[in-house]
């Protein structure tokens with residue numbers, strides 16, 4: 001694939017205001033980490049960990065783990081969140 005500008009990378013039609021799911025070309029809802037189908041595909045333990053937002057710094061660290069694993073090519077069902 002040739003390099004293209006980030007704004008034209010996704011060919012999926014979507015409103016500019018809807019953020020992209022980091023795991024697939026779908027849209028996610030603002031305030032959610034993933035689109036509904038990817039979120040449903042996460043292991044229950046990972047979903048539980050990501051839903052805990054009491055500690056802001058820890059929640060951010062868990063979100064970073066999620067994004068790092070997706071960047072590394074892990075499928076949603078293979079995500080592991082360690083605390």
Ligand SMILES: [Zn+2]
Nearest residue numbers: 021024035038
């Ligand atoms: Zn998705």
